[in-house]
Amino acid sequence: MAxxxxxxxxxxxxxxxxxxxxxxxxxxxIVGLKGTKYGCGIAxxxxxxIHIDGSPVRSCQIPISTLSKKAKIxxxxxxxxxxxxxxxxxWIEEQVPQCGYCQxxxxxxxxxxxxxxxxxxDEEIVASMNGNLCRCxxxxxxxxxxxKAAIALKEGTTSPSNNK
Amino acid sequence: MKHxxxxxxxxxxxSALAGVGLVIGLPKLQGEALKSITKNLPPxxxxxxxxPFIIIRTDGSITLINPRPDMGQGSMQAAPxxxxxxxxxxxxxxxxIQSDGQSKYGSQQSGGSSTVRGxxxxxxxxxxxxxxxxxxxxxxxxxxxxxxxxxKDATIYLKNSDKSFSYGELAEDAAKLPVPKNPKLKxxxxxxxxxxxxxxxxxxxxxxGKAVFGIDIEVPGMVYACIQHSPTIHASIISxxxxxxxxxxxxxxxxxxxxxxxxxxxxxxxxxxxxWWAAQKGRSLLNVKWDDGQLALTQTTDAYFQxxxxxxxxxxxxxxEKGDFLAKFNSASAKLEAVYxxxxxxxxxxxxxxxxxxxxxxxxxxxxxHVQGPDGGxxxxxxxxxxxxxxxxxxxxxLGGSFGRKAYHDYLSEACFLAKELKKPVKVLxxxxxxxxxGPYRPGMLSRVQGMVSNGKLTGFHxxxxxxxxxxxxxxxxxPDEADPWLSGELSTENNQYQFPVSKVSWTHVKTxxxxxxxxxxxxxxxxxxxxxxxxxLAHLAGKDPLEARLAILKDxxxxxxLETLAEKANWKEKLPAGKxxxxxxxxxxxxxxxxxxxxxxxxxxxxxxxAVSVIDCGHYVNPDNVVAQTQGNIVMGISAAIKDGITFxxxxxxxxxYHEYQVLRMNETPVxxxxxxxxxxxxxxxxxxxxPPVAPALGNAIFAxxxxxxxxxxxxxxxxx
Numbered sequence: 001m002a003x004x005x006x007x008x009x010x011x012x013x014x015x016x017x018x019x020x021x022x023x024x025x026x027x028x029x030i031v032g033l034k035g036t037k038y039g040c041g042i043a044x045x046x047x048x049x050i051h052i053d054g055s056p057v058r059s060c061q062i063p064i065s066t067l068s069k070k071a072k073i074x075x076x077x078x079x080x081x082x083x084x085x086x087x088x089x090x091w092i093e094e095q096v097p098q099c100g101y102c103q104x105x106x107x108x109x110x111x112x113x114x115x116x117x118x119x120x121x122d123e124e125i126v127a128s129m130n131g132n133l134c135r136c137x138x139x140x141x142x143x144x145x146x147x148k149a150a151i152a153l154k155e156g157t158t159s160p161s162n163n164k
Numbered sequence: 165m166k167h168x169x170x171x172x173x174x175x176x177x178x179s180a181l182a183g184v185g186l187v188i189g190l191p192k193l194q195g196e197a198l199k200s201i202t203k204n205l206p207p208x209x210x211x212x213x214x215x216p217f218i219i220i221r222t223d224g225s226i227t228l229i230n231p232r233p234d235m236g237q238g239s240m241q242a243a244p245x246x247x248x249x250x251x252x253x254x255x256x257x258x259x260x261i262q263s264d265g266q267s268k269y270g271s272q273q274s275g276g277s278s279t280v281r282g283x284x285x286x287x288x289x290x291x292x293x294x295x296x297x298x299x300x301x302x303x304x305x306x307x308x309x310x311x312x313x314x315x316k317d318a319t320i321y322l323k324n325s326d327k328s329f330s331y332g333e334l335a336e337d338a339a340k341l342p343v344p345k346n347p348k349l350k351x352x353x354x355x356x357x358x359x360x361x362x363x364x365x366x367x368x369x370x371x372x373g374k375a376v377f378g379i380d381i382e383v384p385g386m387v388y389a390c391i392q393h394s395p396t397i398h399a400s401i402i403s404x405x406x407x408x409x410x411x412x413x414x415x416x417x418x419x420x421x422x423x424x425x426x427x428x429x430x431x432x433x434x435x436x437x438x439x440w441w442a443a444q445k446g447r448s449l450l451n452v453k454w455d456d457g458q459l460a461l462t463q464t465t466d467a468y469f470q471x472x473x474x475x476x477x478x479x480x481x482x483x484x485e486k487g488d489f490l491a492k493f494n495s496a497s498a499k500l501e502a503v504y505x506x507x508x509x510x511x512x513x514x515x516x517x518x519x520x521x522x523x524x525x526x527x528x529x530x531x532x533x534h535v536q537g538p539d540g541g542x543x544x545x546x547x548x549x550x551x552x553x554x555x556x557x558x559x560x561x562x563l564g565g566s567f568g569r570k571a572y573h574d575y576l577s578e579a580c581f582l583a584k585e586l587k588k589p590v591k592v593l594x595x596x597x598x599x600x601x602x603g604p605y606r607p608g609m610l611s612r613v614q615g616m617v618s619n620g621k622l623t624g625f626h627x628x629x630x631x632x633x634x635x636x637x638x639x640x641x642x643x644p645d646e647a648d649p650w651l652s653g654e655l656s657t658e659n660n661q662y663q664f665p666v667s668k669v670s671w672t673h674v675k676t677x678x679x680x681x682x683x684x685x686x687x688x689x690x691x692x693x694x695x696x697x698x699x700x701x702l703a704h705l706a707g708k709d710p711l712e713a714r715l716a717i718l719k720d721x722x723x724x725x726x727l728e729t730l731a732e733k734a735n736w737k738e739k740l741p742a743g744k745x746x747x748x749x750x751x752x753x754x755x756x757x758x759x760x761x762x763x764x765x766x767x768x769x770x771x772x773x774x775x776a777v778s779v780i781d782c783g784h785y786v787n788p789d790n791v792v793a794q795t796q797g798n799i800v801m802g803i804s805a806a807i808k809d810g811i812t813f814x815x816x817x818x819x820x821x822x823y824h825e826y827q828v829l830r831m832n833e834t835p836v837x838x839x840x841x842x843x844x845x846x847x848x849x850x851x852x853x854x855x856x857p858p859v860a861p862a863l864g865n866a867i868f869a870x871x872x873x874x875x876x877x878x879x880x881x882x883x884x885x886x
Binding site: 001017018020021022025029030032033034035036037038039040041042044045047075076077079080084088091092095096097098099100101102103104107125126127129130132133134135136137138139140141142143 | 380413441793
């Protein structure tokens with residue numbers, strides 16, 4: 001066991017964990033942020049997607065000891081804390097979630113996509129989202145939601161929110 | 165419109181009954197069930213004929229109870245909407261809580277696409293009865309007739325006046341009135357909520373990470389368990405060496421435990437630790453020796469299908485027959501026979517199996533488990549713990565998908581077993597590998613089909629269903645000479661409505677040790693494939709267009725309307741270039757009729773699935789957008805089941821372990837989809853499952869149309885059709 005200081009959603013958090021504990025389990029079971037989900041443990045489903053320094057990563061694949069001390073972690077709880085992100089707004093407009101379990105990961109991937117590429121083509125959306133499984137089959141709505149959010153951001157009808 | 169993350173007044177929580185004015189439901193309960201309702205209520209609030217789905221407090225707050233757990237099918241909106249429509253309240257202004265398994269709520273099983281069709285009248289009556297009682301109190305206070313009062317937005321108004329009472333002001337007196345036995349229900353033409361588009365109120369919490377699923381439950385003092393199951397599922401333990409496991413920091417204990425399935429029990433070993441990560445690490449260091457018995461020989465999918473194909477050469481047990489099928493078949497000049505195969509499948513919900521159980525020193529227990537039915541979960545937990553149901557407080561969090569899986573309570577049995585040993589709260593969480601390798605699965609099945617045609621018309625059809633029986637294995641309820649009674653729901657002529665002069669349904673039971681259970685749309689997901697592809701084969705033998713051939717033997721107006729609408733929406737008659745093809749299929753299940761048309765085009769040696777159009781007649785429904793969402797989900801899951809490898813067992817063990825080997829459909833494989841709802845106004849049917857069965861055969865028929873190749877075995881390798 002070792003002590004780690006993490007920066008999660010703009011807050012400094014101390015966590016004591018085994019060196020090989022993946023960030024997913026540190027975030028869920030030590031820090032207590034349950035929005036990030038476990039689905040497979042082998043980076044196949046994307047349910048555990050978070051951002052490190054703004055880029056989407058599978059938190060089940062990152063042992064806490066390998067994390068840079070300066071790493072800024074964002075979880076679903078850090079997206080739209082004050083005002084919902086355009087992606088979250090679009091998810092509600094399109095009524096995307098069914099069971100909702102995979103949606104934290106889907107949203108983290110989608111938010112990162114629009115940050116990197118504000119006007120993605122259909123092919124670029126598929127390429128970015130293909131690593132996130134949804135067993136309920138909400139893919140077409142996810143796709144529509146991203147397009148809708150991209151338009152909203154372009155037209156300035158909504159803010160990109162406080163994505164840290 | 166802007167949504168603030170915290171502004172929605174929507175809660176899913178357990179409520180205390182303090183300050184209750186009116187508790188209302190159905191005039192049904194007696195005896196013990198009645199006592200369990202009334203014991204928490206002050207005497208003046210006890211109404212002798214109640215069943216509490218609606219709680220109106222004297223402060224005006226209203227709580228509606230959802231008796232069907234939400235696994236993504238939308239019951240958290242659908243069931244309360246039935247109450248709210250008749251009660252005249254807005255869902256945005258009430259609290260919705262999940263029922264807890266107590267018998268006062270009646271059946272609470274989400275399954276069989278039963279929520280809306282099962283509760284359509286009961287919950288509407290409960291809402292209407294409460295409204296009538298509130299109106300009665302208001303009318304008496306105003307010394308007027310009830311006809312001059314009306315309910316709107318949780319308020320009773322006096323017509324042509326400015327007088328009104330909120331429900332909260334009336335609730336206490338209303339509770340003293342007898343519950344009307346036959347309250348007047350609204351005319352569907354007056355519905356303001358049912359059948360209308362309304363956003364689901366559970367969605368905001370599902371885009372912010374705040375929704376609480378089974379896996380998210382945490383209680384003070386809780387420990388975590390990761391369980392080593394037998395690789396061959398039913399093996400028994402010879403020895404356990406836990407030396408290395410106990411060295412892992414955080415691991416507290418290694419306990420031999422039992423996995424209780426409905427029909428048998430298996431040995432297992434639990435590693436208990438202060439974190440789940442430590443528990444699973446401890447598990448990976450266990451050295452368990454298993455006695456596999458004959459499982460390596462008997463528990464293989466090859467051996468199972470070999471037995472099934474042998475059975476396909478013989479006659480089965482007759483389930484139903486119209487005319488003398490065999491005599492007509494033998495004498496027919498234009499006939500066909502074939503065998504269709506569907507594989508074993510895992511449900512693979514993204515949230516794996518999980519349960520938290522706290523068995524206390526005083527012999528009571530508290531449980532948090534994402535079961536599909538709180539009543540069944542409570543009954544099973546009482547059995548697993550060996551205590552009475554009223555000693556258990558049962559909570560049902562959201563289900564992160566299920567598709568039938570979480571109604572099988574083996575994971576709950578393990579948590580109960582460990583909780584009793586540990587006497588502290590314990591969370592059992594399965595790994596994805598546990599979920600994929602341990603089952604239970606949708607059974608693989610064969611359809612042996614025979615049929616004939618005459619003068620361009622389909623004149624006879626025999627469906628011989630072959631495989632392991634859910635009734636037989638799960639419920640141990642099938643006699644050797646009996647056909648699986650669940651076939652009636654899927655294959656009877658009454659179900660498919662095809663008007664054959666002669667027809668037959670028969671059955672052969674082929675047993676396996678591989679654990680099986682219901683999977684989205686149950687047997688319809690297997691037998692739809694054989695039925696609807698073979699109807700296509702017969703249509704071609706008769707020289708007819710597959711749509712026309714079906715319409716020629718369908719009299720039922722609803723079936724015809726579904727097919728005709730599909731043909732129109734999917735542009736069935738359009739001329740396609742070479743290398744492109746359309747296929748269609750229709751199947752009725754769970755009280756609804758659904759048809760699908762798929763368009764494919766050839767690409768190299770394989771095909772591309774371009775588009776899927778589905779039509780569903782589910783009668784009355786709650787939210788059209790949810791009907792569309794569920795049907796889209798069924799297209800995706802139906803294509804996944806048709807083109808992705810199934811579950812196989814070699815040497816007694818599951819060959820697939822995780823999503824890299826048991827693949828499910830991804831975004832790039834999802835075709836363009838269209839869903840159309842028929843406004844039949846018929847009695848409500850199911851929505852969660854009926855869209856799935858026609859998908860695979862529509863694809864098979866499309867591939868035939870595009871390539872001339874008839875495929876009879878699922879899964880289809882779409883990158884190489886041969």
